[in-house]
Amino acid sequence: MTLSPDQNILFEIWGIAINATVFFTWVVMALLTLAAGLITRNLRPDVPPGRWRTTLEVIVLGIQSQIEEVSGRREDHLLYFAGTLFLFVAVSNLLLVVPGFTPPTASLSTTTALALSVLIAVPLFGITSRGLGGYLKTYLEPSVVMLPFNIISEASRSISLAIRLYGNIMSGAVIAAILLSIVPFFFPVVMDVLGLLTGMIQAYIFAILATVYISSATASSQPKKDTQ
Amino acid sequence: MSIDWITVAAQIVNFLVLVWLLKRFLYRPILDGIDAREEEITQRMQEAVHAREEAETREQEYQDQIESLNLKQADMTETIRKEAEKQRDVLLAEARERVENERASWSKHLDEEKRKYTSRLHRVGASAILALTGKALTDLADETLEERMVQSLARRIEPMASDLKRAAGQAAEAVVTSHAALSQAGQDAMESKLKEVFPDLSVRFETNEEQSHGLILRIGGAQLAWTVETYLDGLDEMIDAQLSSREGSGAQSDEQ
Numbered sequence: 001m002t003l004s005p006d007q008n009i010l011f012e013i014w015g016i017a018i019n020a021t022v023f024f025t026w027v028v029m030a031l032l033t034l035a036a037g038l039i040t041r042n043l044r045p046d047v048p049p050g051r052w053r054t055t056l057e058v059i060v061l062g063i064q065s066q067i068e069e070v071s072g073r074r075e076d077h078l079l080y081f082a083g084t085l086f087l088f089v090a091v092s093n094l095l096l097v098v099p100g101f102t103p104p105t106a107s108l109s110t111t112t113a114l115a116l117s118v119l120i121a122v123p124l125f126g127i128t129s130r131g132l133g134g135y136l137k138t139y140l141e142p143s144v145v146m147l148p149f150n151i152i153s154e155a156s157r158s159i160s161l162a163i164r165l166y167g168n169i170m171s172g173a174v175i176a177a178i179l180l181s182i183v184p185f186f187f188p189v190v191m192d193v194l195g196l197l198t199g200m201i202q203a204y205i206f207a208i209l210a211t212v213y214i215s216s217a218t219a220s221s222q223p224k225k226d227t228q
Numbered sequence: 229m230s231i232d233w234i235t236v237a238a239q240i241v242n243f244l245v246l247v248w249l250l251k252r253f254l255y256r257p258i259l260d261g262i263d264a265r266e267e268e269i270t271q272r273m274q275e276a277v278h279a280r281e282e283a284e285t286r287e288q289e290y291q292d293q294i295e296s297l298n299l300k301q302a303d304m305t306e307t308i309r310k311e312a313e314k315q316r317d318v319l320l321a322e323a324r325e326r327v328e329n330e331r332a333s334w335s336k337h338l339d340e341e342k343r344k345y346t347s348r349l350h351r352v353g354a355s356a357i358l359a360l361t362g363k364a365l366t367d368l369a370d371e372t373l374e375e376r377m378v379q380s381l382a383r384r385i386e387p388m389a390s391d392l393k394r395a396a397g398q399a400a401e402a403v404v405t406s407h408a409a410l411s412q413a414g415q416d417a418m419e420s421k422l423k424e425v426f427p428d429l430s431v432r433f434e435t436n437e438e439q440s441h442g443l444i445l446r447i448g449g450a451q452l453a454w455t456v457e458t459y460l461d462g463l464d465e466m467i468d469a470q471l472s473s474r475e476g477s478g479a480q481s482d483e484q
Binding site for chain 1: 237250251261
């Protein structure tokens with residue numbers, strides 16, 4: 001039993017080894033893109049929305065309202081980023097119940113990649129919002145003494161994000177596998193249901209924390225813009 | 229627990245690709261669709277508000293038009309009523325005038341008829357009276373009416389001689405007019421009688437069919453008539469009375 005799907009090489013393309021993490025990530029990407037493309041391909045304002053389109057609208061508007069509650073404003077770029085984080089993590093975790101599917105989020109590489117994406121996105125959004133100087137000044141607030149603590153805080157955020165998601169999903173998958181080998185009936189099902197719940201909660205927590213971090217990097221710039 | 233950094237890099241790329249794909253196929257279409265729908269709903273609501281305002285404006289216009297039409301209708305009704313009354317008065321006046329004209333015409337026609345009838349009756353009655361009188365006189369006394377009338381007129385001349393002379397003045401001729409020519413004996417008797425009163429006077433005898441039966445003597449400005457005219461006037465009065473009584477009874481029967 002391997003703890004990480006990174007070591008499970010499924011096939012090679014032009015000599016590049018494709019492990020389970022990347023492969024199942026592609027599967028999730030394909031599922032999300034195909035579903036979105038099929039539902040929104042004939043989208044016109046004069047056609048009443050169908051049930052699938054309404055479902056997508058509910059999901060997108062729900063994510064958007066959560067971001068607005070956290071950041072206090074509507075930001076489309078933040079929606080693309082945080083919404084994709086939530087949908088990717090949520091779908092990956094929901095597919096845990098599919099036999100043979102290994103969630104990419106059970107790989108520390110994936111969660112690290114997502115955490116690094118957040119780590120990079122925070123300064124990018126901050127610099128875009130308030131400029132390079134304005135963003136770097138936030139590390140010196142409230143005083144220069146706080147500079148090392150602010151840097152440690154940024155690093156620890158990313159590490160905590162990565163470890164939290166990985167630990168929860170991986171542990172759920174491992175516990176389900178262990179229980180399946182010990183008690184083949186009933187308990188694995190209960191653990192899978194619990195895993196679904198945990199997976200949805202972790203997706204929500206991951207996306208909302210990313211939103212909070214990015215919003216905190218961009219929030220203080222808004223009054224300055226208003227006064228200008 | 230290990231981190232495969234190549235996988236990490238691949239996952240970062242995968243995640244960024246997924247962000248782009250979902251932006252292209254999910255977020256933008258959904259958000260644009262929602263925005264378009266909201267815009268369309270806003271536009272429709274504005275159109276509905278506009279349509280409502282327009283409908284209210286139209287309603288007000290129609291109400292004003294209805295009130296204006298009602299006022300016009302009342303005015304037109306009043307004008308037509310007055311015009312009708314005027315027309316009625318004109319027609320009544322025309323009818324009255326026409327009736328009056330017809331009545332006058334009818335009355336004139338009636339008078340003419342009456343005059344013609346009276347004139348005809350006059351002639352017929354006079355002829356009948358004279359014929360009857362003459363026949364009776366001839367049968368009973370072996371006399372003619374003209375001769376008796378000549379004698380009678382001759383008798384009246386003498387008492388009236390002074391008046392006749394005064395009225396005749398310097399006249400040199402006496403004219404005796406009769407309806408029919410007098411007999412020679414009658415002319416002689418009349419002439420001899422006149423010569424007794426007026427010795428220098430010449431006597432001329434004339435006939436006039438328009439004149440009533442009898443004799444009319446003219447001497448200058450004096451005229452002495454001895455005709456049945458007065459009797460015929462009496463006959464006229466009787467006929468008029470008879471006609472009047474018949475007209476009265478006819479009118480009463482018409483009223484009944």
